Amino acid sequence: MNIEGVRKILSNSFGESTYSVYVPSMNQSFSFKPLSVGQRKSISKISLEYENIIEYQYLKLAIISETCLEKISIEELTDIDFVSIVASIRKNNIVEPLKLSVPCDNTDCKEKFSLLVDFDVILDRCKNYKFKTIEFEKTISDTQFKVVLSDPSIIDYLGYQNYIDVIRKDKELSEMMPPNKTKVLLYPIQFIKDIYINNELINDFKDLSFVDRIKFLDEFPSSFIYGDDNSVLSKVIENFESSRLNALFEDIVCPKCKAIQEGVLAFDNFFII
Numbered sequence: 001m002n003i004e005g006v007r008k009i010l011s012n013s014f015g016e017s018t019y020s021v022y023v024p025s026m027n028q029s030f031s032f033k034p035l036s037v038g039q040r041k042s043i044s045k046i047s048l049e050y051e052n053i054i055e056y057q058y059l060k061l062a063i064i065s066e067t068c069l070e071k072i073s074i075e076e077l078t079d080i081d082f083v084s085i086v087a088s089i090r091k092n093n094i095v096e097p098l099k100l101s102v103p104c105d106n107t108d109c110k111e112k113f114s115l116l117v118d119f120d121v122i123l124d125r126c127k128n129y130k131f132k133t134i135e136f137e138k139t140i141s142d143t144q145f146k147v148v149l150s151d152p153s154i155i156d157y158l159g160y161q162n163y164i165d166v167i168r169k170d171k172e173l174s175e176m177m178p179p180n181k182t183k184v185l186l187y188p189i190q191f192i193k194d195i196y197i198n199n200e201l202i203n204d205f206k207d208l209s210f211v212d213r214i215k216f217l218d219e220f221p222s223s224f225i226y227g228d229d230n231s232v233l234s235k236v237i238e239n240f241e242s243s244r245l246n247a248l249f250e251d252i253v254c255p256k257c258k259a260i261q262e263g264v265l266a267f268d269n270f271f272i273i
């Protein structure tokens with residue numbers, strides 16, 4: 001029996017308890033089975049005990065791969081898809097609404113208010129997200145360089161976050177590469193899908209890890225990748241705002257002083273079981 005046959009049988013045996021999850025970048029829905037008790041336990045455990053937020057994201061990826069009943073390529077999921085799938089998993093597995101107690105961050109107010117998280121708003125914003133593909137080329141000393149840019153895969157997004165995290169935690173590296181500056185400088189790398197030199201595609205770029213991509217790009221003229229204007233960096237900043245992920249979440253406003261509360265719901269923390 002082939003793997004598809006096994007998946008079908010599994011899918012049938014879950015019957016009505018399966019649910020459908022929409023993946024925006026693929027414009028396609030996938031069938032998922034409910035979380036097991038063990039998976040729920042790992043999620044609560046890791047969210048309480050681990051400081052490392054990246055590890056928590058990898059656990060979510062493993063859960064997507066384990067609970068999706070169809071063939072889904074984790075490598076092809078964008079960061080937006082990831083938010084959408086995770087919001088669906090929360091919505092379809094936990095009956096109780098997510099209610100948060102939020103202390104107002106305006107020091108003159110300090111009101112504590114409760115917030116009911118609306119997962120449908122997140123799902124809707126993911127569904128309406130406009131994915132882009134941009135080409136950028138530049139000729140430097142008779143060599144023509146071209147890149148194709150589009151929304152990051154979740155793997156590349158996590159590779160980038162992990163790299164910045166490693167620098168932050170290492171004193172020596174932090175001195176060599178100030179984390180905030182490095183964060184901006186390396187931001188575009190997660191958006192690069194393909195690279196061409198004189199119209200010839202560099203085949204292996206796609207398969208490189210984030211760290212190897214940095215090393216690989218070091219061989220390119222710096223003004224092409226990191227220049228202040230007319231560079232990959234400036235094109236990415238122009239087309240893919242750094243707030244694109246935060247924009248998937250509602251603004252949380254203190255009911256008393258009307259101040260907008262930063263970071264209450266964000267990519268790293270909205271998935272609470």
Ligand SMILES: [Zn+2]
Binds near residue numbers: 105106111255257
């Ligand atoms: Zn307030």
